[in-house]
Amino acid sequence: MTVNYDVIVVGAGAAGLMTAQRLSQIGLSVVVIEQKPRLASGPSTRNEGWLHRGTYHAVSIRDRANALQVARRCIYGHKQLKAFVPEAIEDTDKRSIAILRDGDRLEDVISRWEDANVSFRQISPLAAASRVPAADFSRAAALFEVNDVSINTRLLYRKLLGTARVSGCTFLVAHRIIRCEGLTLELEDPNGGHLRVSGQRIVYTTGAETGYLFTALHKVEIPVRYWKSHLVVTKRLAPMGVFYLDAHEAAMMHHGEVSVIGFNEDAVLCDVRGYNVIPDRAKNLRQGIRKIFPSWHDPDAMDIACVKVDLVDQEDAARSLNVAIREPIPGHIVALPGKLTETPYLTDAIVAKIHDAIDDDLISARPCDRYAAASAMREIA
Ligand SMILES: Cc1cc2nc3c(=O)[nH]c(=O)nc-3n(C[C@H](O)[C@H](O)[C@H](O)COP(=O)(O)OP(=O)(O)OC[C@H]3O[C@@H](n4cnc5c(N)ncnc54)[C@H](O)[C@@H]3O)c2cc1C
Structure with missing residues (x-):
């Protein structure tokens, strides 16, 4: 027997959960297929939990137009997520501190922020030191209060799951896709039983697995690259987020009693999508933490690694931090x-x-929909 849905969503990380929730809420019947027994167990949970506000990406992406586009999308996402799940936003009563080391960039940084609508207020080293007495701000050329915050992703995913279920969405966890025929997937459930689901569209929000999955199911190659980066999880270091804007410096967000710290531009191109830690990279990050907190010492601190993916048409293209939507086979959307x-x-x-x-x-179709449909028909003829 085949169960029919409007849309099949494969993969329940942040993107799959939100896609399923949003499609269910407009009244479509949706099924989510997740291969793991728990939702969002990959990068969606192994990240820093930094709800960006455009501050970092407006500055860190070299190409100005691209940087501003990513920053604006982050500002949009920041507003949407804050409104959807206010209970998951942490330390809302404090403003994070952004540090600029390279004073030559000050004018460009401010002009990019103004263009992208990033909110910021320059503060003195004395004001920064009074907020975070344990930090060393002596290498800073400029310091700013900004609106980046931490987000508790478990609460976000809980709400997406709950609201999607209320809208009738079905979740099949620990299910393995065995084969695909047209827009029908054959699945194996956790007990070894088989079932078939069919959709008018299949959306693959499968992150780092996307390339492998498309090769296995469709014999189609998707140009995916893997970028490994590292984080340190340690006891809380500051009352508010503290991050450098410059490359190869630390950036930290906090979740309750814990800080999660990353290293700017740390991502290294890798062949495999595993989570093993590269010791030298973890060491660089720890040195970066000590450059802000010289007396940091935590024998229990944890190094973790995670993989980001990007989709590119040229292998030598710069790492893309942007969203990607492709339809490599009609009806199958990545x-x-x-x-x-x-x-x-x-x-x-x-x-x-x-x-x-x-x-x-x-x-009713709008006049422009009728025009577009007529043009498409003319093109076919
Ligand atoms: C170290 C690091 C730090 C980051 N920090 C931040 C941050 O602070 N802020 C921020 O905004 N972004 C951050 N990111 C980026 C962010 O985490 C990712 O962009 C986002 O989580 C990707 O979500 P996703 O749903 O596309 O993918 P994933 O989280 O990878 O989810 C994919 C899901 O698909 C499932 N799946 C895969 N294959 C199959 C299959 N065949 N069948 C069924 N299910 C399948 C997987 O099990 C998984 O649940 C960070 C990324 C990294 C690596």
């Missing part, structure tokens, strides 16, 4: 958010694309 913060932007685009493709006739 979606990657770039960052957790960009997931609302990504899911808006997917919902619009799918709504357009599988809309029923109950709602």
